[in-house]
Amino acid sequence: MRRILIAGNWKMNLDPAEGTSLVEDLLDAAGGWPDVDVVVCPPFVTLPAVAEAVAGSPIELGAQNMHHEDAGAYTAEVSAGMLLTVGCKWVILGHSERRQLFGETDTGVNRKVKKALHAGLLPIVCVGETLDEREASRTVEVVKKQLRDGLAGVTVEEMNEVTIAYEPVWAIGTGKVATIEQAGEVHEFIRSWLNETFGHHIAERVRILYGGSVKPDNAAALLAHPDIDGALVGGASLKADLFDGIIRAAE
Numbered sequence: 001m002r003r004i005l006i007a008g009n010w011k012m013n014l015d016p017a018e019g020t021s022l023v024e025d026l027l028d029a030a031g032g033w034p035d036v037d038v039v040v041c042p043p044f045v046t047l048p049a050v051a052e053a054v055a056g057s058p059i060e061l062g063a064q065n066m067h068h069e070d071a072g073a074y075t076a077e078v079s080a081g082m083l084l085t086v087g088c089k090w091v092i093l094g095h096s097e098r099r100q101l102f103g104e105t106d107t108g109v110n111r112k113v114k115k116a117l118h119a120g121l122l123p124i125v126c127v128g129e130t131l132d133e134r135e136a137s138r139t140v141e142v143v144k145k146q147l148r149d150g151l152a153g154v155t156v157e158e159m160n161e162v163t164i165a166y167e168p169v170w171a172i173g174t175g176k177v178a179t180i181e182q183a184g185e186v187h188e189f190i191r192s193w194l195n196e197t198f199g200h201h202i203a204e205r206v207r208i209l210y211g212g213s214v215k216p217d218n219a220a221a222l223l224a225h226p227d228i229d230g231a232l233v234g235g236a237s238l239k240a241d242l243f244d245g246i247i248r249a250a251e
């Protein structure tokens with residue numbers, strides 16, 4: 001059985017004081033949570049304050065990106081080792097905003113995935129098609145390439161530590177959530193690709209999250225699909241009552 005994972009991607013929102021206040025509100029509610037994994041991914045500067053606030057609690061910490069090198073002349077970048085020193089366990093890689101706004105490629109994502117795994121961080125690798133690609137019936141082709149190139153050279157053993165997030169780009173921040181059928185179809189494809197590429201054990205073990213306008217009122221139906229193992233949440237992770245509602249929907 002795969003354990004449900006609910007991860008919040010705060011994007012470029014919440015300074016250290018605001019982030020601390022949000023996780024304090026979440027922790028007030030945490031007593032009533034079902035048995036799921038909960039991760040928050042604040043901006044880099046907010047990580048240390050949130051790390052302190054969640055220490056010893058059921059909330060785990062992740063970053064939204066990292067560089068693939070250990071150190072050097074890479075202005076404004078942050079390494080895997082640095083993320084570990086501030087208490088990160090997780091890192092989101094290849095988010096569609098990184099791909100679309102900052103030119104990240106599958107090759108770049110692949111370098112980061114390998115570095116994260118070597119460093120001991122758990123990567124949440126994002127894949128997903130744009131609206132044009134969906135309308136041209138290219139969803140499976142696009143997601144397959146992102147998986148193949150983004151996970152190239154990752155070993156079967158390393159795949160135990162990988163989480164995949166299917167995030168249709170047209171559903172991110174738009175209020176347009178994929179139907180259960182649309183999401184389920186891609187999740188089933190990803191599971192079958194994992195089976196073909198890494199074998200049955202990995203296909204059964206790797207969690208595939210759905211992301212794209214997840215809210216408390218649509219989360220339960222999405223999470224009820226056997227191949228949807230959790231959610232990557234943007235907008236609704238910034239409000240304690242909404243994120244708490246999504247976590248409770250995993251019951």
Ligand code: PEP
Binds near residue numbers: 167173174232
């Ligand atoms: C995201 O950015 O990963 C995301 C899913 O955003 P939202 O929930 O706001 O659509």
